[in-house]
Every structure is written in C-alpha cells, then in structure tokens.
Amino acid sequence: MGTLTKLFDPDRVAVVGATTREGAVGRAVTSNLLADFDGETVPVNPNYDEVLDTPCVTSIDDANADIAVVVVPPSIVLDAIEACGEAGTQNVVVITAGFGETGEDGAAREQRLADLAEEYNLNVVGPNSLGIISTPSGMNATFGPENALSGGLSFMSQSGAFVTAVLDWANDNGVGFKDVVSLGNKAVLDETDFVDHWGGDPETDVIIGYLEGITDGREFIETARETARDTPIVAVKSGRTSAGAQAASSHTGTLAGSEKAYEAGLDQAGVIRAESVDDLFDAAGILGSQPLPDTDSIAIVTNAGGPGVMATDAVGDAGLNLASFAPKTTDALRESMPAEANIHNPVDVIGDADVDRFGKALEIALADDHVGAALVLAAPTATIDFDALGDTVRETVETTDAPVAACLMGGDRTREPTRKLQKAGIPCYFDPARGIDSLATLAEYRDIRQREYADPMSFDVDRERAREVLETVHDRDDNRLGVEAMELLDAYGITTPAGSIVDSPSRAAAVAADVDGDVVMKIVSPDILHKSDIGGVAVGVATADVADTYETLITRARNYQPNATILGVQVQEMVDLDAGVETIVGMNRDPQFGPLLMFGLGGIFVEVMEDTTFRVAPVSEPEAHEMTREIQSAPLLRGARGRDPVDVDAIVDTIGRLSQLVTDFPAIVELDINPLVALPDADGEANAAAVDVRLTVDPEILD
Missing domain, CATH: 3.40.50.720 (NAD(P)-binding Rossmann-like Domain)
Known part of the structure; x- marks a missing residue:
C-alpha cells in the first residue's frame, strides 16, 4: 500500500x-x-x-x-x-x-x-x-x-x-x-x-x-x-449481542465472545466507544470544538430545579463529580444572586432570572479553579430571552479555558439560539444527560491522551519444554489437555502445587509421601471435563488413604463413562483455599484480535458470577495491574472484612506469563487456569498457585 x-x-x-x-x-x-x-x-x-x-x-x-x-x-x-x-x-x-x-x-x-x-x-x-x-x-x-x-x-x-x-x-x-x-x-x-x-x-x-x-x-x-x-x-x-459469540468449551471462551474482544481491543486502542448514532455525533461534535478539562469536576448553572437534579444524576452516572466551590466562589455568588437562589453546585439562579443574572453566575462558576467543565441549563420562562442567553454564553466561553456545553430546553424559541451556539463550537442539547455525557467524553479523551503505554511483560521461559507438552495432543484422540499439562505452566514459570500424575495406587502413595501434609487427588481424563461433578476429586486425603482413594476415583470414572480415556490420577499438594482468594486467568483466541486474556473471580462460581475483565495479549505490567483492579471483587484481593490482602504482584506475574505463553504459541486456542489461588504475602514463598488447568490446542497450527 x-x-x-x-x-x-x-x-x-x-x-x-x-x-x-x-x-x-x-x-x-x-x-x-x-x-x-x-x-x-x-x-x-x-x-x-x-x-x-x-x-x-x-x-x-x-x-x-x-x-x-x-x-x-x-x-x-x-x-x-x-x-x-x-x-x-x-x-x-x-x-x-x-x-x-x-x-x-x-x-x-x-x-x-x-x-x-x-x-x-x-x-x-x-x-x-x-x-x-x-x-x-x-x-x-x-x-x-x-x-x-x-x-x-x-x-x-x-x-x-x-x-x-x-x-x-x-x-x-x-x-x-x-x-x-x-x-x-x-x-x-x-x-x-x-x-x-x-x-x-x-x-x-x-x-x-x-x-x-x-x-x-x-x-x-x-x-x-x-x-x-x-x-x-x-x-x-x-454486533454486540450474544448471537455473535463463538461456541467454546472453556470458561474463558464461554464468557468471552466477540463483543468482549472488541470492548477490550477498542479500549486498549484508545478508541472512544459510542453506543448510538446520537452518541457518535455528540462525542465528535464536542471533541472537535471544546478544550479538554483539567479535572472531572462539573459546575451546573440552571434556572430550573428539576432539570438541574436530572443533570446532577447524570454527572454521577457518567463517572464525573460535582465541583465543590471555593469559599470565594460561594461568596461572589451570594453577593450576586437573590436570597432564594442556590449558591452551591448546582447553581440555581431560580425561575425569575434574567440573562444578566444567568451570565454572572456562569462567569463566577467558571472562574473557580475546582471547576473542570460547566453545563448551562435553561428552561423557558417569561424573563429569559434565549437569543440573548446564547449571546451571553458565547461571550463568557471566550474568557475561559474550560469546556462548556449548553442545554436549552424548549421548542421553536430554542432552535436559532441552539444553531448559533453550535456554530460557535458550543454543543447544545435538549436533554441534560446528553450534555453531561458529552463533557464526560472530553474527560475520557483527556485520560486516553495521558496514558503511558509500556512494553509487554517478558520473562525467561523454556519454550522447547512447553512445545513438547503441547505436542502430546498428536498422540490423543482429541485436542484438549487438562492437569496433565501442568508442566506447560511450569515451563513458563507459573507456580503450581507440588505433585504429579500417577498410574497406580503404589505410585500415588509414593508421591503423597513426598508432599508435606494431606493431598488433593483428581481423575485425569480428557473425556471428563467437570471432574468434581462425578466425584472425581478428593480433597484432604491423608497419606495412609491415598492408595485406596486412587482405586475409588478410578472406579467412579469407569462407572460414569466406561469408554473414557483415563490417564491416571493427579496427586497434588493441598493449597489452603480459605487462606486465599480463588481467581481465574484464562485466554480465548479471537478471530480478529488474537489472544484475549481474562482475569476474574474463579472457582466453581466463575460462570455464575461472571466477575471478569479482559485484555488483548500481549499485555504490559500496568495493564495487568488494571485487570486486578477492575473486577467487582477487587476489594477481596486487597483485604476486605478483616481478611489479609493477597499478593497482587503474584497475580500480575501470572497474567504476564500467561500472556507471553499464548502469544508465543498461536496453537493454544483456549486456556483456563482455574483456580489460580492468590495467597497473602509470605516472603520467600509462592503467593499464587495454579491449581488446575484446561486448554485446547490446534495441532495443525502447532505443526
């Protein structure tokens, strides 16, 4: 080109x-x-x-x-x-x-x-x-x-x-x-x-x-x-609806779909997402005509109490806040306004206000250093001349560096003043919420411009060892790997509990003897995805009971699915789930954006709670940290209701290593680490452990 x-x-x-x-x-x-x-x-x-x-x-x-x-x-x-x-x-x-x-x-x-x-x-x-x-x-x-x-x-x-x-x-x-x-x-x-x-x-x-x-x-x-x-x-x-989502076998794939990829990708690209044609042109209009605000604090100047309340609600809905006026601002407003006026934000110049009172209130509000942007909101009254108000607003805006939007709520009498305001670069709306949303667009773009993009996280890893694990799909009837692929995570430095997969009761007992404390035992079968549903998982097994538990798990699997391929039983060090927080880190490969990472609340409730966030890989360290802050359960990670905060840095490290893994190997179509148990800080110890893994591999791409 x-x-x-x-x-x-x-x-x-x-x-x-x-x-x-x-x-x-x-x-x-x-x-x-x-x-x-x-x-x-x-x-x-x-x-x-x-x-x-x-x-x-x-x-x-x-x-x-x-x-x-x-x-x-x-x-x-x-x-x-x-x-x-x-x-x-x-x-x-x-x-x-x-x-x-x-x-x-x-x-x-x-x-x-x-x-x-x-x-x-x-x-x-x-x-x-x-x-x-x-x-x-x-x-x-x-x-x-x-x-x-x-x-x-x-x-x-x-x-x-x-x-x-x-x-x-x-x-x-x-x-x-x-x-x-x-x-x-x-x-x-x-x-x-x-x-x-x-x-x-x-x-x-x-x-x-x-x-x-x-x-x-x-x-x-x-x-x-x-x-x-x-x-x-x-x-x-x-194409934002679930009809566009692809079928998937992993938790990540189920929760991802194309819309999640576009939501994450457009955000990472610095693109402002409009939800409608009105939103598109409201955003375009104000971005092309008004300066960016220094702060998210909004001043509202109005002659109508009800619409002023609507605008105030819209401020909160848009993630902005009402500016708290400095004392000199409220003093100036008190001197200029009648006693019945509200001199605090939103400023209500009351229904009998003329253009001079309106203009004076706007001038005073815009002079406050705490005000990042302002909305002028007027309803028709016998004392307001909309043409004159428009002239006053334009003159006042010329004296400020703060963005200003207007709402002239009316019919025919507002059309020409609205046209003149818009021609002067001051967006004007009927709906107060549209005015506030437009100001929020300016704040969003300011934040986009201030972003500092870092390079993707990178680690020393064993790619050849990882490839060897992935290539085991060539010897299988399907392309899915489970806990037998834990070595894949080890190759990329993702911490896993001690243990191994065994094929006999005696081997199970020997592995358990090398583990400190009780163990967890799980059926290993590519044909049985939800092992706990069929009794294929045993938790807190004492060393003396490991051999018998091995036999029990194998019998349950055979009774549930006689033709299933049974690779053995995983014997694994127990991770204290009560001491930490169960999270999930996963990936689903999107056709347009490639590897889409997911982080969220994990365990058995992942698809019920759907408390997740997404990023297109590869990700930087700041992006991985953002993911840990965006989920609704973020307070659990940082200590809530007397719990100890978990090692968020260890989660970030795992996200980064998984990001590198799925970027290095396009053959990985889907992957879940669930749960990734995040534990409290403990010097010298692993503070996040990948307890289980499931992935799908495309053998043709691997070749």
Whole structure:
C-alpha cells in the first residue's frame, strides 16, 4: 500500500464504466464528480465519445488519472484493476458489488482482486463500496444523492446505506466532514489504513466510524494508539449481542465472545466507544470544538430545579463529580444572586432570572479553579430571552479555558439560539444527560491522551519444554489437555502445587509421601471435563488413604463413562483455599484480535458470577495491574472484612506469563487456569498457585 494522499486530493478522477443511462451507478458517480469537483473528471467507456457533455476516453490508459472509480460489471472488474495497475493509476475505488458478500465464487474473485492490488501496489477501496468524498476539493466520488458539507470530521463506514443516511442528517444539522469513506468489503484498504492516514492529516479534527468488524485487531490497536495521542477516534461497533459469540468449551471462551474482544481491543486502542448514532455525533461534535478539562469536576448553572437534579444524576452516572466551590466562589455568588437562589453546585439562579443574572453566575462558576467543565441549563420562562442567553454564553466561553456545553430546553424559541451556539463550537442539547455525557467524553479523551503505554511483560521461559507438552495432543484422540499439562505452566514459570500424575495406587502413595501434609487427588481424563461433578476429586486425603482413594476415583470414572480415556490420577499438594482468594486467568483466541486474556473471580462460581475483565495479549505490567483492579471483587484481593490482602504482584506475574505463553504459541486456542489461588504475602514463598488447568490446542497450527 502506498500513501493515501492522492486518494483524497487528486487532480484527475476517472470513472471506469461512466454512462449516460438514467439510473445507472456510472452516471450517478460521473454526475456527482462533475457537480462539485475542482479537478478534472474523465469518463472511461469505449462505447461513448462523451458522457454528460464531458469527453470520454476508451480506456484507463488514456485517462492519466490519480483515481479510478470502477463501476463496471463484476465479471470485468479484475480486468479493470489490472488495467489500472498497468496504467500507473495507484488509487482505485471499486463500487461494483458481487464479491466476497455473494458466496464462494465472489470470494475467489475478491481474493484475486487483492492479489492484483498487491502485485501493482494499488490502494483499493471496496469492492461493494458507495465510494469516497473529500470536501476540500469538492470530490464526491459516490453514487449517493448528495455531497457532504465541509468540516473537520473524517468518517468511515462499513455500511454504504449508513453513509447516505448520515450525510442526509448531517446536511440538515450543519455537520461537516473532511473525508468520507465507504469501506465496502475491505479487500485491500481497511479501517487501520484510514486511521493511520487521518492521524497525520492536519485538517481532520476527529475520526469517526461505523464498524462491523476489524480486519487485524492487533495492528489496529497499535495504529490507533499512536493516532489517538493527537486525534480523537470515536466508533460505533455493531454486533454486540450474544448471537455473535463463538461456541467454546472453556470458561474463558464461554464468557468471552466477540463483543468482549472488541470492548477490550477498542479500549486498549484508545478508541472512544459510542453506543448510538446520537452518541457518535455528540462525542465528535464536542471533541472537535471544546478544550479538554483539567479535572472531572462539573459546575451546573440552571434556572430550573428539576432539570438541574436530572443533570446532577447524570454527572454521577457518567463517572464525573460535582465541583465543590471555593469559599470565594460561594461568596461572589451570594453577593450576586437573590436570597432564594442556590449558591452551591448546582447553581440555581431560580425561575425569575434574567440573562444578566444567568451570565454572572456562569462567569463566577467558571472562574473557580475546582471547576473542570460547566453545563448551562435553561428552561423557558417569561424573563429569559434565549437569543440573548446564547449571546451571553458565547461571550463568557471566550474568557475561559474550560469546556462548556449548553442545554436549552424548549421548542421553536430554542432552535436559532441552539444553531448559533453550535456554530460557535458550543454543543447544545435538549436533554441534560446528553450534555453531561458529552463533557464526560472530553474527560475520557483527556485520560486516553495521558496514558503511558509500556512494553509487554517478558520473562525467561523454556519454550522447547512447553512445545513438547503441547505436542502430546498428536498422540490423543482429541485436542484438549487438562492437569496433565501442568508442566506447560511450569515451563513458563507459573507456580503450581507440588505433585504429579500417577498410574497406580503404589505410585500415588509414593508421591503423597513426598508432599508435606494431606493431598488433593483428581481423575485425569480428557473425556471428563467437570471432574468434581462425578466425584472425581478428593480433597484432604491423608497419606495412609491415598492408595485406596486412587482405586475409588478410578472406579467412579469407569462407572460414569466406561469408554473414557483415563490417564491416571493427579496427586497434588493441598493449597489452603480459605487462606486465599480463588481467581481465574484464562485466554480465548479471537478471530480478529488474537489472544484475549481474562482475569476474574474463579472457582466453581466463575460462570455464575461472571466477575471478569479482559485484555488483548500481549499485555504490559500496568495493564495487568488494571485487570486486578477492575473486577467487582477487587476489594477481596486487597483485604476486605478483616481478611489479609493477597499478593497482587503474584497475580500480575501470572497474567504476564500467561500472556507471553499464548502469544508465543498461536496453537493454544483456549486456556483456563482455574483456580489460580492468590495467597497473602509470605516472603520467600509462592503467593499464587495454579491449581488446575484446561486448554485446547490446534495441532495443525502447532505443526
């Protein structure tokens, strides 16, 4: 892929398949370009001398174009792509459908398109794309019904219909764009390429997107992280329901699903997640027009008690807080407001307030060093002129570095003042909650910009020993490993209790004799996943009883599943579960993002409580620490109700080692360490122990 500069700033655009036929896509694209494009539009069609009064050439060789917009039938698209490559036209927009979205034949055609793009080093948008727009040059290379207004948003969408709907809405609401891209099938260029390009574009203030999937999750995270340091990225991601989750056999796989991967991946990428179209454009609007707040403390100035309470609730819901005014602020408000007014936050200037009183209260609140941002909230009264209030708000905002949002709650009388406020870069809403949520978006982006990304955790490990354990799946009827793979964890420095797997009562007794205290015994069988459910686990077995317990466990397993493969019995040192906290560390491999790590409350309740958090591997030490703080049960780890705090650093170490393991071996499809028992600090001793493990291996990838 080459630079995308000429894709958005071309001198000449060729329409391959231009036509005069009414209703044809080729005619619509040509017409849109001729209407507004500052450069030259070149129709390409051997059947015409001219199209829409514009000279037509017979082939792309004669066009000398920076971009070719391809609208020919799918059967000859590949010929057109090859011709573009031969002609040196590096940028191609394929509007034609009939590729990967249509089945096996279309998918093969799409792969051939991608191969040609690689061969000729072409930038290809699509296929199955609505087209692209770039407003500085007036280029509308789409078959949509209208062009975009000029502005600072660059917008990409996997849905062409969503693009046309957004442009129609945006034109009615005065929302402008720098570039617009309908991604189509993303055979060559994808969301990562455009994030990378727009991140270096000084005319793009905010990147927004509608995404249904991400082609390469890891690459997207790395690219978006760099871009988001200077340019905010906001995205709506569809497909959030459980219908999109993949079937899985492990706890991690069951709880993960695609939505968890996207939630973790977008957060790690520094992308602000919008839950709706309103959220998307609320976030984009305020990010492109208002400064970032120094603190999360909000001041509310209102003439309406009820809406003020609604805004106050929204502050808490958004994770912000009401600013506590300094004494000089409350003194100034007391001097300026009537006795009936509330001079504490939220400031209620009461219903008879005129514009001067409103403006004075806002000025005083914004002057307080404790105030990070402010919401102006006004309901219609006989004493408020919304036009004059809008003027006052704009004048006051010019004197502050704090972000300000407004809520003018009303109908016709608020429309023109709202338009003027928004034109001045002050977002204005009817709903107080939307105003607060927008201010919260600024705080979220401030935190993203302040993140310090560390390198992934790395340890000295025994990769060859780990590979030998994984390769044992070649000798099995299935690809699942259980406690017989504890050596895999040992190879990566993850602490496991003393013990081993034995195949006779006498061997069981010998192993138990070397363990200090009573032991735990478990059936080892790839066919029996939930061993405790069939009585396949014995806890607190004295050394004298180990041989008999071995026989009992084998008998229970045989009675439960006569044809099960029994590898033996694991004899293991007992870990004092009461002294620690049972957690789970696991991984499920996501198709887009790769290894998705999970940490949470473990034991037998993991799928009932679902107290978990996720990250895309590999993770850094700060990210692993964040995982231990994010679960609802975090107080248990740090000491609650008189319990001793556990060794969180040992948990972090285990997360890091597992992260390295599943990154090193893509053949590991799923893996659970459950429970990972986190114990209180004890100098010189292992303070987190992996008691059980279960994993699924893809033998073909391992080879």
